[in-house]
Amino acid sequence: MSLFTAQVREGQALGFLVLGASLHDILTRLKAEPQRFPKLDIVYETSTPVTEPIVLNLPVNGIRLRFDGPEQRLRLVEVVDFTKNRITYMDKDVFRPTATPTVGSAPTESPSGPMFKHIYKNLMGPAFPGEYIEPEPEDATGMGIYIMSYPGIAFSFPLHSSAYSTGKDVVALLSSSAGCSATSMAIFNGESWPEARKDLYTQTLAPVKASFAKSKEPVPEEVSLVKIYGQGKLEFVRPHSNSAFWLQLGESTPQELVAELGPPDAIYRKNDQRMSIHKNRSASGTNPRPDMNDFRQDDSTDTDQSSSHTATDDSEDEDDDGEVAGNVAGECFYNYFYHGFDILLATPTDPSQCPPSKSGSTPASFDPTADASSKLVAAKLLIHGNVPGSYPFNRHRRCRWEIEYLNHPGQDSIDSETPFSEVESHLHEEWKSIWKNSGEAKSRQRGMVLNRDWGISPGSSCELLGGWEESAGGKRTGGIDSMKGLGNTTLFGFPGLVFEVLQNGTVSGLTVF
Structure with a gap:
């Protein structure tokens, strides 16, 4: 295994581990080098992930990374073990292991990290006075x-x-022969650790747009939030842009998406129709009220097929003669792994x-008499958590969303968390108001179970949902590829969702x- 070597940029990064990068981007890079990063352990709260x-955790490399939950930003x-990597700062080694003692010399304990005096x-x-954290009451060592x-x-x-005592010359104490070596190093955004840890x-x-993304060309700014207004109207919010991108399902063209x-x-061709059994089961023309089955159309549920590719995969149909992004023939998915959604x-x-609460708003336009036989538009958006x-x-990267028509002043937003x-x-x-009574509403909104854990078989849900059994990085003991799924998931449908x-x-x- 090659040693992890990286340059420290205070307040910014350790090598390619850049503050602000997404969990998806970091994992994609780490999984691309299994010999260098053979073990990846993820710790999260199962009830509120x-x-x-x-x-x-990268235990073999002595590195630990912490991400927030909602945005999944680094x-x-x-650095929790300096002996398992080579870290440099301004081209100087932060820590260099002590050479093996010569024969006949008295054995000495080698430091496992940089000494205070070296730093x-x-x-x-020089630094401002530091912070001392008292040992736990049950800690017998008193350290x-x-x-x-x-x-x-x-x-x-x-x-x-x-x-230690307040006012004592800690610099002299730690730089003396009695001083211990550093046990860890932290890189964060802020003027000092006591200030930074507050928020x-x-x-x-x-x-941060990962430098290891599939495309080497400049790309538009990342979408940080999708606001849902109903009737297929969506607002794509970019954190550092004054203008949002508005998407109207049923109207926006492939060319507009690419622009x-x-x-x-990747481009994935939609070809699995096994969910079509759930289409058109409501009484035609006799009941204007929506049926739950109307919301479980085949391409509302099998769209996870679009996720069967990694960021480095190409769709088998992506190289069709004459087909380029923005000019496609036949229904397909545009996979935006680094944005966090598919279209x-x-x-x-x-x-x-x-x-109903927005009934006075202008309805979305659609002309059923227009010749649309050869026209493709954005029909559905799949947002991945x-x-x-x-x-x-x-x-995919995590993409956040808000249901804007449910948000009211003085109330918490209804969003992806x-x-x-x-x-x-x-x-x-x-x-x-669209149901006759609560009984009908309950009946219409019952969930449909999806099995995520069946193995490969011609009729399995895995095949329907995009071949999750295909592992992009291979099995690794304790790594993310050996993580078990949370079992069956359930689909719940509402108008447009x-x-x-x-x-x-x-x-x-x-x-x-």
Whole structure:
């Protein structure tokens, strides 16, 4: 195994581990080098995986990475074992293991990290007084931690509680022969560690477009949020752009998608029709009220086929003669792995109905008499949650969303982090007027179970949902490829929306049509 070698950029990065990069981007890079990073361990809160921080451990490399839950942005880089890597700062070694003692010399204990004097004198220079963290009451060793902090970087040194007192010359103490070597190093965004940790997981970080993405050409700015207004109207919000991109399902063209979002990372041809048994089962022309089955159309549920490719895969149909992004023939998905969503291109259809609370708004336009036989438009949007522990984890970057027509002043937003039970309650209240009574509403909104764990077979859900059994990086003991899925998921449909919900109540994916 080759040693992990990286340059420290205080407040910014450790090599390619850049603060603000997405969990998907980092994992994609790490999985591309299995010999260098043979083990990847993810730690997350199973009950609330999209609100609590996510920790990615690289035990063989002595590195620990911390991401926030909602955006999955890298917030903190920690070196927890200096002997398993080679870290440099301004082209100087942060730590170099002591040479093996010669025969006959007295054995000495080699330091396992950089000494205080080396950091103070050779690397960083003087620092403001640090912070001392007292040992836990049950800790018999009495060893606390002294944190020497600089802007964007900090080092931790073991220090006995009996040796520390306020006002004592800690610099002289730690630089003496009695001083211990640093046990860890942290890279963060902030002036000092005590200040940075107050809002470590909530501060605004500029999104980082990974340099290891499939496309080497400049790409449009990453979409940070999708706002859903109903009737197929969507707003794509970019964090550092004054103008949002508006997408109207049933109207927006492939050329508009490419112009605003860049070329897709892959193109997947839609060819599985086994969910069509659920189409057109409502009474035709006799009941204007929507049926749950209307929301479970084949291309609302089998669209996860679009996720069967990794960021480096090419669709088998992507190289058809004369076909380029923005000029496609036949229904297909535009896969935007690094944006966090897929878009189905199909012939124009009627938009979903207007939310009752917005009944006074201008309806979406659609001319059923227009010749659309050869015209493809954006028909559906699949937003991926990239939930740790879910079956499609790390196929896409996490993309956040808000149901704008449910958001009211003084109330919390209904968004991608809201438990589905709460989302469902608000949607029931919004759409209750379209059902005759609560019994009909309950009947229409019963869930449809999807099995994510069946193996390869001609009739399995895995094949229907895009071949999740195909592993992009191979099995690794303890790594993310050996993570078990959370079992069956359930589909719940409302007008214009289909939710895929995990057993813990977290929304794993949302289809808008």
